Amino acid sequence: MNDGQLLRYSRHLLLDEIDVLGQEKLLAARVLIIGAGGLGSAAAPYLAAAGVGTMTLVDHDLVELTNLQRQIMHTEHSLGKSKVDSGKQFLLGLNSELIIHAIQEKASETLLNSLLPGIDIVLDCTDNFATRQIINAACFHHRVPLVSGSALKFDGQLNVFDARNTKSPCYACLFSPQEQFKEVNCSSMGIFSPLVGIIGTMQAAQALQLLIGFGQPLVGRMLLWNAHNTQIDEIRLTRNPECLVCGNARTPTKSFEN
Template sequence: MNDEQLLRYSRQIMLPQIDIEGQERLLSSRVLILGLGGLGCPAAQYLAAAGVGEIVLVDPDTVDTTNLQRQLLYSVDDQGTAKVTAAKARLAAVNDGIEIETVHGCLEGEALFAQVRRATVVLDCTDNFTSRFAINAACVKASVPLVSGAAIRLNGQLTVYDHRQPAAPCYRCLYDEQSNENLSCSESGILGPVVGTIGTMQALEAIKLMTGFGKTLNGHLMIFDAMTMEWQTMGLQADPECPVCGQA
C-alpha cells in the first residue's frame, strides 16, 4: 500500500483483527454483488469504502421513483438511469482507488458461473427465488462463499453459505422450488432501515470472509424483527438429499 491508502484505511488498519495484512487482503479481493436494490446499495457502499479492490455490480433495472425511499446510492436525478451506472458513479466518488465493473442485465448459466468463479465472495442481494437458486448452485459448484440477505415488510434475514467448510449447508437445503415466489417489496412493502440493516451486515460478513477475522454466519441463520428489535439465530444443517450440494 502507498501512503494515501495507509491514511485512507487507517481507522480499520488500527483494528488488530484487520491490520495491514487484512487491508491488503481486501485490496486484492474481488466481490460480486448481484442486485442493487435495498440490500445491494448499502452493501456496495461499505465494501467500496472499506477498500475492496474489485467490485462487480450486476442489476437489470433502472432507477425508479419508488426506489428512492430505501436505495440510498441513487438520487432524484438518477431516475431512468441504469442502476449499475448510477451506483458506479456514486461508489467511484466515494473511493476512486478501486476497480468497479458493471453488468446491466441478469447473469445466467455459464455467464453467471464465470463471474462467480472469479469472485472472492458473492453477495446475493436479489429479490426472487429463481435468481437465488441459480446463484447458490453456481457458488456451490465454484466453492465460493455466498453471503445471502433478504428482507420484506419489517423482517430481515442473513446467512453465509461457505462450502469450503465441511458439512456446510446451501440455500437449496433450506428452500425448495415450491417456495413462494410472490413475496416482493412492491406487493408487501418494506421499511428502508430494515434492508439497510441487512445489507450493511452482508458487507460485514463479506469483510470477515475476505480478511479471515472472526466467526462468520456459516451454518447459522439470523432473523431480524424490526417491530420488537429482536434477533434470533438458528442453526442450519446440510440436507444429505439436497439436489445441489448433497452429493458434494
C-alpha cells in the same frame, strides 16, 4: 499500500484482526454483488469505503422513483438510468481508487459461470426465489462463498453459505428448488426503509470477515432481524444430505457440469 492508503485505512490498521495484512487482502479482493437495489445499496458502499479493490455490480433494472425510499446509492438525478451505472458512479465518488464493473443484465447460469472463476465472494442482494437458486447453485459449483440477505416488510434474514466448508449448508438445504413458492416482493407487500440498510450492511460485514479471515461468520447459522419488535433471533442450520445442490441427491445440471 502507499502513504495515502495507509492514512485512509488507518482505523482498520489499528484493529489487530485486520492490520496491514488484512487491509491488503481487501485491496486485492474481487467481490460480486448481485442486485443494486435496497440491499446492494447498503452493502456496496461499505465494501467500497473499506477498500475492496474490485467490485462487479449485476442488475438489469432501471432506477425508479419508488426506489428512492430505501435504495440510497441512487438519487433523483439517477431516475431512468441503469442501477449498475448509477451505483458505479456513487461508489467511485466514495473511493476513486476502486475498479467497478457494471453489468446491466439479469443473473443467469451463463453469466455466473463466466464471472465466478475470477470472484472471491458473492453477495446475493436479489429479491426473488428463482434467481437465488441459480446464484446458490453457481456458488456451490465454483466453491465461492455466498452471503445471502433478504428483507420484506419488517423482517430481515441473513445467511452465509461457504461451499469450501464441507459442513456448511447451502441455500437449497433451506429451500428446495423443487418447492413452489409464491413470489412476494416489496412492490406488493411494502418494506420498512432502514431494514434493507441493516441487512445490507450486515452482508458487508460478513463479506469483510470472510475476505480477511477473522471472527465467526454466519456459516451454519441464520440471523433473523425483526425491525417491528427490535428483536434478533438465530437458528442453527445443518447441511441436508438429500439436498439437490450440495447433498447426496444432487444431479448436476448440464450447465454446471465440467
